[in-house]
Amino acid sequence: MNQLLSLLSAGALLLVSPSGHTAGFDCAKANSVTEKAICADSKLSKLDSDLSVTWKNASDVAIDSAAMKSFQLQWIKLRDACGADTSCLGTRYNERLATLLSAQSAVETDQAGNRLEALMEKSPGNSTDAEGKRCTADKRLCVQVVHEDADSPPLIQIDSAGANPSTHRFALSNIPDAPGDINVTLWPRVLRLVDDNGAILVGVEVNLSTSYSGGGGSASELRLFKVGRDKSTFHDHEVLSVPIAGSLLIRACFTEQDERRRLGACHDEYAFNAMLGLDRAVKSGFPRLVYQTRATSFPGKVSRDKDSLDRPPLHKRDLVTAVDQQCTYKRIFHFEANPGTYMPDHPLPDCSNYTAP
Known part of the structure; x- marks a missing residue:
């Protein structure tokens, strides 16, 4: 839940976890298997940090902010289904980053x-x-x-x-x-x-x-x-x-x-x-x-x-x-x-x- 609030906040802060990796949420408050796996892996922590920034940028320019939040909640559930599988988590993060980057650069004509x-x-x-x-x-x-x-x-x-x-x-x-x-x-x-x-x-x-x-x-x-x-x-x-x-x-x-x-x-x-x-x-x-x-x-x-x-x-x-x-x-x-x-x-x-x- 802590990470969910961070991801859906326009002013999410990047905090440093006890392991020294940077994640998009406070690793000191990580309580799920998935959150702990992210904090323990430097690559996943970096992906989570990148996603936090990219989410903010995409949210800033979204035409339908409610839909953006709904899709993000759906993705978090999909990510958490990976449990502690780092390969699965890496795939979920890269997929979501690609989607959000596309949303950032979308052109309405x-x-x-x-x-x-x-x-x-x-x-x-x-x-x-x-x-x-x-x-x-x-x-x-x-x-x-x-x-x-x-x-x-x-x-x-x-x-x-x-x-x-x-x-x-x-x-x-x-x-x-x-x-x-x-x-x-x-x-x-x-x-x-x-x-x-x-x-x-x-x-x-x-x-x-x-x-x-x-x-x-x-x-x-x-x-x-x-x-x-x-x-x-x-x-x-x-x-x-x-x-x-x-x-x-x-x-x-x-x-x-x-x-x-x-x-x-x-x-x-x-x-x-x-x-x-x-x-x-x-x-x-x-x-x-x-x-x-x-x-x-x-x-x-x-x-x-x-x-x-x-x-x-x-x-x-x-x-x-x-x-x-x-x-x-x-x-x-x-x-x-x-x-x-x-x-x-x-x-x-x-x-x-x-x-x-």
Whole structure:
């Protein structure tokens, strides 16, 4: 179970086992026959470490993260069926690594030829690589977020290889000045346009987190920018901004009586997740984008607009995760040349209960 949690964690750490081998989980806590066999074998430990890193990279760019986790759980069961057979374990690891590496470099295309590609982390063992830089599988395009100093806005840097290599930087504006912690990370994808002189869409996720008595929240906004070049002159502007994730935990118990009335469920929980992909039906011109969201609350259909303690006592049937149908939706974004931004086919509902910490 310890390894399972490590493999399915976006921030899995690489720890050193007592035998001196590096594995993708804490060998001091290995308790199954399979885990002990991995820790005792340097080659298997290295494979497990490689898999942990590759899993993180593939998860970062996955269109369907739930399916990714499901396949990983299935693979762990298949691997554990090997027991302590090192030959069998080696085969299972190599098979899974090949599958995940393929998933990392997968390209999503529409019928017009627009390409949504993964940006993969550069090798951590190469000291010449800039921290946070990600590149396409063909290494012809690399993107990173640059933080020069605390008083200046972050920059997006794009490095293009080929016959005419170039580097372009532009500053991010309108970073929210809000209470809590804000950080800007790279969207791990790039959209190459087929009909606009080599223009691309790159993006960042603006992440906000805050804490308060007995709870806290976080939210991420995806901002996409179109970047192109006319001869030697670059141009860039923002074309889309949408919520991409949200998570909130709000305290709902203040006394032992509250805890009994809520059957121990002493927090209201809210979650919002969104995915952005290509509309593959486009046959020509600018790509359309498919935006799909899912919003849930626990226990049941709670609301931030109402005091949870005013509700009747909870029953076991209430301890379920409820899907908010209004904030679980699909939109198609199309590009409008004037004003040069993406517009949805229908207005987006107000889901600030999930996306505003």
